[in-house]
Amino acid sequence: MLKKNEQAKTSWLENNLPHSNRFDDTYYTRTDGRGETNHVYIQGNELPHRWMNCSHCVIAELGFGTGLNFLETARQWIEKKPVNATLDFISFEQFPLDADEIRRAISPWIELEELARILCQNWQTNRDKFEMEFPGDIRLKVNFGDANILLPSHELFADAWYLDGFSPSKNPEMWNENLMREIYKSTKSGGTFATYSVAGVVRRNLQTAGFETERAKGFGSKREMLTGCKQNKVTIPKPG
Numbered sequence: 001m002l003k004k005n006e007q008a009k010t011s012w013l014e015n016n017l018p019h020s021n022r023f024d025d026t027y028y029t030r031t032d033g034r035g036e037t038n039h040v041y042i043q044g045n046e047l048p049h050r051w052m053n054c055s056h057c058v059i060a061e062l063g064f065g066t067g068l069n070f071l072e073t074a075r076q077w078i079e080k081k082p083v084n085a086t087l088d089f090i091s092f093e094q095f096p097l098d099a100d101e102i103r104r105a106i107s108p109w110i111e112l113e114e115l116a117r118i119l120c121q122n123w124q125t126n127r128d129k130f131e132m133e134f135p136g137d138i139r140l141k142v143n144f145g146d147a148n149i150l151l152p153s154h155e156l157f158a159d160a161w162y163l164d165g166f167s168p169s170k171n172p173e174m175w176n177e178n179l180m181r182e183i184y185k186s187t188k189s190g191g192t193f194a195t196y197s198v199a200g201v202v203r204r205n206l207q208t209a210g211f212e213t214e215r216a217k218g219f220g221s222k223r224e225m226l227t228g229c230k231q232n233k234v235t236i237p238k239p240g
Ligand SMILES: C[S@@+](CC[C@H](N)C(=O)[O-])C[C@H]1O[C@@H](n2cnc3c(N)ncnc32)[C@H](O)[C@@H]1O
Pocket: 008, 026, 027, 028, 062, 063, 064, 065, 066, 067, 068, 069, 070, 092, 093, 094, 095, 096, 145, 146, 147, 148, 164, 165, 166, 171, 173, 174
């Protein structure tokens, strides 16, 4: 079904770093966006280790943005995944960038060029959701709209969540208590989350929702980040 989604309002900083004029915040860190994705989201959820024994992994994300988190996750998954294992990556995005903006934002990373090319060739935002398959048994689904509205009616059980709204002071709707409860409901038992933010309100809302939270070393100049788990951490089931 065709739909008019609200456009992101973007300006560009040094090294093709996109800045949201709507939220007055950057999409990723100035120093090294790809390094931040690896440190905060991929290592923060201990994914490479958990992938070793998995047959199917579900990663969910708040805020698709430039697709950097997805593309770096896909790149590492293709390198590390067990044979026949599949990855579902499900994201929620209210103000999608267009293909040219994604291409430009990912251009600093030659390692992501091929996956970004496949994404941008197919990327469409004039509907409820975007779905496509990638090499490496990866299925991407991006749901367009406000995560607060979409998630409650979404049947989803994630092994790992990437909580990547803009800063809580600028984008509080992405971190509110109700949404954190929905995240908790949409996490498998033993599933995890990771986020760059250690703001008190974020930690409290995730704890109130039911997560056990832990501070970890942050990326670059950020002293801390936050990870957490729904009950006891378990490994993702083995094939067969
Ligand atoms: C920090 S950026 C995400 C960066 C992204 N993960 C990446 O890899 O480039 C935050 C994103 O959240 C989106 N967003 C803000 N409020 C939202 C909401 N209520 N529901 C869904 N998406 C939202 C913004 O449009 C933006 O793309």
